[in-house]
Amino acid sequence: MKKKSSWYYIFVIIIVLICAFPIYGNLIDQGYELKGVSSVEEKIPVDFLSIWSGKTQNQLENRLKEKVPGRTTSIRLHSQLMYTFFNSSSNANVVIGSKHSLFEPEYLCDFLNLWPLMSEATQEELIEKLNLLQLLLNKNEKKLYILITPSKVRYDYSNIPWFYRALTKPKLQTNYDGFIRRLKATSIDYFDSIEFINENIQDNTIFYSSGIHWGNAAAAQVTVAMLKDMKMDTGYELGNLSINLSDSENGSAPDQDLLSILNLYFYTNEDKYKVPEFTYSSGKDHPNVLMRGGSFMGQSLSKLIDLGMFERSIYFQNNFVICDRTDIQTLSDFNAYDEIDIAGMVNRSELVILEVNEEKIWTMSWGFIDELIRTLQNENDSTNIQLLGQKSLPTDINPWGTNIGYIEYKEKEAIVLTTPLETEIRLNNFNKEKTLSFDAEIHEWVRQYSDGCILIVKMNGEENFEREYFIPGGMEETATIHVSIPIKGINQVSISYFNPEGTTQDCDWVVVQNVSITQ
Amino acid sequence: MKGYVVMGFTTIIFLCGFFPLLIIIMSLCARFHSCRIKNIILLCLSIGFYAFSGLYSLVVVSILTVATYFLSLKVSGNRKWLAVGVVSCVLPLLIFKYGSFLSSNMISLVNLLGIHIDVKVMEIITPAGISFITFSMISFLVDIYRKSQPERVSFFEYVSYIFLFPKILEGPIADFDEVNKGLRESTISTQGIYEGVRRFMLGFSKKVILADTLAPFVAETFNGNIHAAGYAWMGLIAYALQLYFDFSGCIDMAIGLGKICGFDLPENFQDPYLAVGIQDFWRRWHITLSVWFKKYIYFPLGGNRTGKWKTYRNLLIIFLLTGIWHGANWTFLAWGLWHGLFMLIERVGFGKILKKIPLFFSHAYTLVVVLIGWILFRADSFRNAITYLQSMFGNASYAEANIIQLINWHLIFLMFIGMLISFKIPDRILGIWGKRIPRFIKDLLIILIFILAIFYMISNGYSPSIYTKF
Numbered sequence: 001m002k003k004k005s006s007w008y009y010i011f012v013i014i015i016v017l018i019c020a021f022p023i024y025g026n027l028i029d030q031g032y033e034l035k036g037v038s039s040v041e042e043k044i045p046v047d048f049l050s051i052w053s054g055k056t057q058n059q060l061e062n063r064l065k066e067k068v069p070g071r072t073t074s075i076r077l078h079s080q081l082m083y084t085f086f087n088s089s090s091n092a093n094v095v096i097g098s099k100h101s102l103f104e105p106e107y108l109c110d111f112l113n114l115w116p117l118m119s120e121a122t123q124e125e126l127i128e129k130l131n132l133l134q135l136l137l138n139k140n141e142k143k144l145y146i147l148i149t150p151s152k153v154r155y156d157y158s159n160i161p162w163f164y165r166a167l168t169k170p171k172l173q174t175n176y177d178g179f180i181r182r183l184k185a186t187s188i189d190y191f192d193s194i195e196f197i198n199e200n201i202q203d204n205t206i207f208y209s210s211g212i213h214w215g216n217a218a219a220a221q222v223t224v225a226m227l228k229d230m231k232m233d234t235g236y237e238l239g240n241l242s243i244n245l246s247d248s249e250n251g252s253a254p255d256q257d258l259l260s261i262l263n264l265y266f267y268t269n270e271d272k273y274k275v276p277e278f279t280y281s282s283g284k285d286h287p288n289v290l291m292r293g294g295s296f297m298g299q300s301l302s303k304l305i306d307l308g309m310f311e312r313s314i315y316f317q318n319n320f321v322i323c324d325r326t327d328i329q330t331l332s333d334f335n336a337y338d339e340i341d342i343a344g345m346v347n348r349s350e351l352v353i354l355e356v357n358e359e360k361i362w363t364m365s366w367g368f369i370d371e372l373i374r375t376l377q378n379e380n381d382s383t384n385i386q387l388l389g390q391k392s393l394p395t396d397i398n399p400w401g402t403n404i405g406y407i408e409y410k411e412k413e414a415i416v417l418t419t420p421l422e423t424e425i426r427l428n429n430f431n432k433e434k435t436l437s438f439d440a441e442i443h444e445w446v447r448q449y450s451d452g453c454i455l456i457v458k459m460n461g462e463e464n465f466e467r468e469y470f471i472p473g474g475m476e477e478t479a480t481i482h483v484s485i486p487i488k489g490i491n492q493v494s495i496s497y498f499n500p501e502g503t504t505q506d507c508d509w510v511v512v513q514n515v516s517i518t519q
Numbered sequence: 520m521k522g523y524v525v526m527g528f529t530t531i532i533f534l535c536g537f538f539p540l541l542i543i544i545m546s547l548c549a550r551f552h553s554c555r556i557k558n559i560i561l562l563c564l565s566i567g568f569y570a571f572s573g574l575y576s577l578v579v580v581s582i583l584t585v586a587t588y589f590l591s592l593k594v595s596g597n598r599k600w601l602a603v604g605v606v607s608c609v610l611p612l613l614i615f616k617y618g619s620f621l622s623s624n625m626i627s628l629v630n631l632l633g634i635h636i637d638v639k640v641m642e643i644i645t646p647a648g649i650s651f652i653t654f655s656m657i658s659f660l661v662d663i664y665r666k667s668q669p670e671r672v673s674f675f676e677y678v679s680y681i682f683l684f685p686k687i688l689e690g691p692i693a694d695f696d697e698v699n700k701g702l703r704e705s706t707i708s709t710q711g712i713y714e715g716v717r718r719f720m721l722g723f724s725k726k727v728i729l730a731d732t733l734a735p736f737v738a739e740t741f742n743g744n745i746h747a748a749g750y751a752w753m754g755l756i757a758y759a760l761q762l763y764f765d766f767s768g769c770i771d772m773a774i775g776l777g778k779i780c781g782f783d784l785p786e787n788f789q790d791p792y793l794a795v796g797i798q799d800f801w802r803r804w805h806i807t808l809s810v811w812f813k814k815y816i817y818f819p820l821g822g823n824r825t826g827k828w829k830t831y832r833n834l835l836i837i838f839l840l841t842g843i844w845h846g847a848n849w850t851f852l853a854w855g856l857w858h859g860l861f862m863l864i865e866r867v868g869f870g871k872i873l874k875k876i877p878l879f880f881s882h883a884y885t886l887v888v889v890l891i892g893w894i895l896f897r898a899d900s901f902r903n904a905i906t907y908l909q910s911m912f913g914n915a916s917y918a919e920a921n922i923i924q925l926i927n928w929h930l931i932f933l934m935f936i937g938m939l940i941s942f943k944i945p946d947r948i949l950g951i952w953g954k955r956i957p958r959f960i961k962d963l964l965i966i967l968i969f970i971l972a973i974f975y976m977i978s979n980g981y982s983p984s985i986y987t988k989f
Contacts, residue, residue, distance in 0.1 A: 008713035011962055012542060015716050018970060019539045022531075038981065053644065054573025057526070064531045071977050078978040081971075088927035090978055095924065105924040114920035163926050 025070025032072050036091075036261035076263045083264055094258050100268045101159035101209040102258035103152060108164050110359040111153035111174065118175050118362050126361070127182045128386050129369050131406055134188050135385065136376035138413050143234045143351050146190035147226060148180070149296040150197060150214060151359045152207040159209070176358035185392045185402040189233035191226040193300075194358060200225070208251065208271040210259035216252050217245050219299035220276030227304070231283075234351060238309055239283030248273040254298065278307055286311040290345055292368050293355025294318060301355060314345050316368075334366040343375050385515070387415065389423040398509065407511075409443070414513040416443065417497060420453065420505055425495040425512060436493060437484040438515040442473050446507035450474065453497045453508045455481070462489035471497070471510060487517075526571035527688070528719075528772045529727055529976055537568065538719075542712065545779050549707040558679060558702055561780055565684040569647070572688075576646035580681070583611055587656045588677050594664045604660040612653040615645045620847035648688040650844060654811055655681055658694045661815055676702055685776035689769045691787040692807040701782035708781075715778030720965055722771025724972040729937050730765035731979055733757045736925045743903045750922050751910035753934075755890055758897055760937035763791065766805075785810075792941040795881045796873045797861040797888055808844070812837050834866065835859045845896070850904060854895040861888050 021028075044063055050056040065071075075090075082090045089096050095103045109115050118126075134144045153160060176194070183190055197206055197218065205217040214222075220243045227241050250256065251273030259267060289310040291301050297317050305313045305325060315322040319331040321340060331339050346352070352372070356364045373384065387404045395401045400416065404423040407416045417423040427436070442450045450473030458466040469481050487493070497510050526533055541564065548557040570577045590604040613621070619642055646652075659677070672695070680698045681687075700706070740746060740754025770787040777784040787806050794800035801809050813822075817837050823830040835856070842855015865873065873881040891908075898904035909915075939945060946953065 005709055007959055007962075008709045011713055011966075012546070012709075012716055014966060015720065015969070016539045016542055018966070018973070019535055021973070022535050052574045054571070054575070057571045057573065061530050061532055065977065068531055068535070068977070074974040074977040075981055078974040081974070082929055086927065086929040086932060088929040091981070092924070096927075105920070109920040109924070114923065161927070164923060 021070040022068050025068065025073070028070055029072040032076070034072055034075060034263050036093075036263075072263075076265060079262050080265050083262060083267065089262060091261060094262060095161055095164075097156075097159040097161045099159055099209060099270070101156055102212065102262075103156075103160060104212045104258070107151050107153050107212065107359050108160060110362075111151055112160075112164060113174075115362075117173065118178065120178075122362075123175075123178045123182060124390065126179070126364060126369075127186060127390070128388075129373065130183075130188055131186055131387060132385055133369055133373055133376075134186075135406060135413060136373060137352060140346075140376060142346070142349065143236075144188060145230055145234060145351065145353045146183070146188060147293070147297075147301065147353060147355045148176070148190065148192050148194060149222075149294075149300070149355060149357045150194045150206070151357060152212055152214075154194070154358070155197075155206050156209075174358065175361040179358075179361045181392065182390075185390065185400075185405060187400075187406050187408070189230070191222075191229050193222040193226070196222055196225050204272070205245075205274050208255050208273065210251075210256040210269055210271055211254055212258050213254045213296060214299060215255055215274070216299050217274035217276050219296075220245075220278065220303070223300045223303055226300070236287055236351070237284040238286075240281045241304075241307070242279045243276040244279070245274045245276055248275045251275060254295070278303060280307040280309070282308070287350040288312040288348055289351045289353060290314045290316070290349035291353045291355065292316045292365050293353075294357055294360060296357050297355045301353060310351075312348060314349060316345075335368075337367070337371045342371050346372060346375055384428055386426040386428065387423075388426055389419075393418075409511050409513060412513060414511050415515075417510045417512070418508075420498045420508065421496060423496060427493040427495075427515075427517075428491065434487045434517050435484060436487050436515075436517055437482070438495075439480050439482050439513045440469070440471055441480040441511055441513075442471055442507070443509035443511050444479075446509050447473055447479055448475055449507040450509075451503045451506075453499050453503065453505075453510065455483070455495065455497045455510065457483065457485065458494040458496075459485070459487065459490045460492040460494070461487075473507070526568050528769065528776070529723060529731075531977075532571070534723075534973070534976070537564070541776070541779060542716065545707055545712055545781070546709070549709060549712065554702075554704065557707065557781070558675070562675070562679050562682065565679070565682040565687070568684040569682060569687055572647035573644075575644060576648075579611070579615075579646045580649075580652055583608070583652070583656065584678055584681050587660065588674055591660055591663050591672070591677070594660050595666060596664065598664075601660060601664045605657055608653050608656045608660070612649055615643055615649055617843075617847045618643045651690050651692060652681060652687065654692050655694075658692070658811060658815060662695060672699075683777075683782070685773040685780070685782070686784060689766070689773065690805075690807060691770055691773060691785050692811050693784050697785060698782060701777070701780065704781075706781035706783075707779075711781060712779050715775045715780075717775070717962065717965060718778060719772050719775030720969040720972075722768040722773075722775060724768075724965075724968045725764045725771065726768030727972040727976045727979075728968070729933055729940075730761045730768060732933055732975065733761040733764075733930070733937070736922070736930060737761050737897075739919070739921045739925060741897050741903070741907065742921070743899070743906060744919065745906055745913065745915045745917060746910045746919055746922065747915050747917055748911055748913060750919070751907060754922075755893065755907075755911070756938075757930075757934055759792070759890055759893055760934060760941065762893065762896075763788075763941060764937060790941070790943055792886065792889075793882070793943065794885050794889075795878065796865055796870055796885055797858060798865050798870060800885055800889060801858070801862070808841065812841060816840060831863050831866070834862050838862065848899070850895050850898055850901060853901070853904075854892050857888075857892045857895060 042059060042062070044059040045056055047056075050059075079090045082088045083096070087096050087100070089102075093104060095105050095108060097103060130144075130146070137144050180192060201218055201221060205215045207213075207218075208215050213219075224241050224243055227238060230236070231238050251271070252275045255271075255273055256269075259269065286308075287310060289305070289312075291297060291305070291314065293301070293316075295318060297315070302315060302317075304310070305315055312324055313322075315325075319334045319336065321329045321331070323329075329340065331337075354365055354369070377384065387406075389404060391403050393401055393403055398418050400407055400418075403419040404415070404417050404425075407414055409416070415425055417425070440455050441447070442452070452473040453471055455469040455471050456466055457469070458464070467483075467485065469483060471481055472479060485493075495512060497508070499505050499508065526537070528534075528538075544560055544564075545557070548560070566577070569580070586607055587604060590600060590607060593600040594604050659680070663672075676699060677695075679702055680695050683698055686693055737754055737758045740750055741758070746754075767788040774784045774786070785807050789803040789806065791800055791804035794803050817833055820833045820836065821829055822833065825833075838855040838859030839852065840855070841858070842852045845851045845854070873884070894904050894907050898907060949956075
């Protein structure tokens with residue numbers, strides 16, 4: 001009996017000591033700081049109403065839970081337990097697959113079509129915006145370049161968790177497929193790292209099991225190839241870049257980003273890391289650059305800034321902005337553009353590079369493209385240009401592979417329409433009284449074979465009306481028509497063409513150029 | 520203004536502050552055999568505990584306590600004053616818990632009749648535990664009326680009874696006699712504290728490891744969308760486990776805390792998922808609620824002594840009230856009636872058939888009825904409940920991202936363990952051998968599980984992301 005009551009005392013004392021862990025918790029934690037970004041602390045309100053309703057007490061509990069000594073050890077042990085015994089993650093932002101390969105759930109969901117694909121209309125709209133952005137940048141003597149980066153799920157599919165594979169259907173098409181197909185039909189300069197990797201990199205350094213970002217080694221190889229392409233497309237003499245890859249035990253950030261936020265004591269990692277060392281020889285040109293994108297820029301585009309390739313730089317990744325490698329600003333959200341001077345950023349930049357990951361095309365740049373468009377357009381003129389009815393065509397039908405798009409014509413930006421009626425240039429959002437003017441002609445390559453067509457300009461607004469203009473074909477000397485229409489009370493203008501009776505569609509490649517809206 | 524329930528038993532404040540302090544104080548009281556000091560300290564701790572849910576709750580319940588105490592001085596043998604007393608208890612419950620629900624439904628009804636009213640319904644903060652508190656007050660008044668209580672109960676004893684912290688938020692529903700024994704006698708002992716702490720730890724572990732871990736998965740499956748059948752069934756089973764372990768875990772903690780303080784609070788669960796028939800289920804699930812309804816509603820209505828049809832009527836009334844007691848939504852009412860209907864069916868004759876057929880089938884029938892009832896209990900609306908049923912018995916092949924993200928071996932393991940415990944498989948496997956395992960080995964195991972539960976409690980909800988600067 002005495003033995004029993006001794007055990008009762010011991011038992012109770014043990015429990016009291018366990019519950020008193022905040023007293024000695026700091027000793028157990030040993031100063032280890034948990035990795036990863038968690039939510040911002042809310043201030044504890046101390047006012048009568050908050051105490052009355054219990055809000056103060058609730059916030060106090062939340063704060064204690066975040067700050068209690070011993071918390072770090074608890075979280076790490078819990079994470080270790082889940083990892084070791086269940087091959088599972090205690091962190092909702094990490095999913096563990098076969099061979100302990102780590103993924104972020106959103107990349108899995110997107111690649112496996114667990115989230116709905118972008119609709120055709122949404123994809124078209126994105127391309128139209130990019131076309132417009134390019135047009136506006138070119139008008140301001142700036143260049144646009146796009147980098148598409150890959151997703152780990154594409155290259156590590158065999159290791160994704162079994163229940164993702166078992167519970168989802170195989171996908172037929174991705175957002176990337178639709179996007180790249182449409183992008184190829186435009187004149188926008190871009191580099192598709194997925195195409196490059198598929199042709200040039202076959203080892204397991206593309207993505208490591210321990211991270212969600214592409215390996216620094218693979219990203220460096222892409223960067224070297226991208227630079228060559230960018231030089232050709234933009235015309236900037238940016239110098240030469242080469243890399244040397246060497247073995248590394250732990251790689252370099254962010255090769256182990258997901259592994260680090262699991263905060264484990266022990267883990268299995270068979271990755272063979274390689275780290276790149278860049279060698280850069282400076283070129284003649286050092287344009288000012290504005291880069292916008294996600295965290296995949298960090299292993300690629302940011303290196304170009306670090307190497308001093310650009311005179312001035314604005315590096316805008318997720319929600320933080322680094323100007324000229326020194327001035328850092330963190331925004332309250334990824335699309336908190338009212339907190340920065342976009343106009344100033346654009347004005348001082350000559351080259352605008354947008355990075356998009358294949359799984360983030362649906363949220364490309366988080367509204368930054370719209371902001372740039374808005375900024376670049378005239379302050380009093382929020383008119384935007386849309387190209388409607390775009391379809392890809394085989395290049396044996398026309399050299400641009402599209403039935404409507406931006407081209408270079410007589411050393412200037414122009415829009416070509418190659419099929420009547422189904423293609424249309426639409427200008428929206430006029431305000432104030434303006435004059436719309438533009439030039440139109442049959443493309444000089446085919447004009448001699450054309451018998452002409454009718455350009456139709458429709459105006460919609462307080463009153464709707466339309467005007468028709470004949471564009472001559474054949475060997476006519478005056479081949480260009482100049483259209484100038486005053487616009488008042490109009491909010492939309494549509495430009496298309498058709499073939500009147502007695503004429504044919506053959507060789508009617510209509511070029512519209514020098515579009516301007518003036519007061 | 521939104522009300523918060525803060526000082527639950529699975530919070531840091533309680534576990535690391537209140538709980539060890541309680542153990543130390545009660546151990547000292549046990550040592551010095553001081554009942555009076557123990558009761559004073561207990562009352563202070565109870566009021567402090569309740570105040571952590573907000574001063575609003577404390578003020579409202581204090582007013583009700585004072586009012587009902589003075590009414591109790593008049594109800595002995597007096598039906599009129601009893602009626603006043605009961606109405607005084609029920610009215611605040613109706614206003615606080617059902618006020619918004621009743622108002623919005625009245626407005627909808629009026630609008631349906633063609634009279635358009637554009638009125639915003641005010642959300643009223645419900646004082647924490649008001650349903651349990653109201654039932655305690657009513658039982659106190661009725662017991663005095665029936666003269667089953669001593670003629671004079673002191674205000675101190677009554678307040679201590681109402682505010683007794685182990686039971687104030689989530690029960691069990693104990694009557695005054697059950698609690699008063701602990702108040703009047705110095706019943707704290709070292710063994711009692713040991714058993715109480717042990718029971719608390721088991722309850723804590725059940726709630727934190729099993730119930731709280733299943734909760735996010737359940738929340739996603741009951742999001743109102745159509746899912747593939749597999750998810751729906753998995754979600755329903757997970758909910759059945761979550762609900763049981765959450766509620767029974769809290770009751771274990773309450774009983775354990777009561778034991779530490781020298782009270783023997785009544786049991787509320789007795790392996791409900793082993794029930795054979797719905798009648799049996801209600802002898803095992805939320806036992807104190809069933810007992811309360813029996814004592815204070817069913818028997819006064821005549822029970823089963825006023826003929827067959829009145830018995831059925833009384834049963835339906837009880838289950839209607841049981842449903843509505845659980846929450847201010849038509850789905851709770853439907854849930855109550857669902858169980859009432861099967862009670863009637865078993866009463867009429869099906870119960871006898873259940874006793875004759877193999878146990879497996881009667882058990883399976885019970886589980887199916889209970890599980891489908893849980894859909895009504897959990898769904899926010901009839902539409903969501905129907906959607907859920909469509910998911911369970913439909914052929915949708917949708918794979919919802921939010922649900923898949925939560926499925927892993929850990930979840931499956933916990934569900935498996937939960938089912939084993941619910942069906943008492945470990946007890947059956949261990950059998951006699953289990954009794955031979957030394958107590959201190961079992962206690963060490965409980966300590967380890969408790970420590971694990973603390974890890975779970977602190978880690979739940981901690982999911983950092985990687986978006987830092989490179």
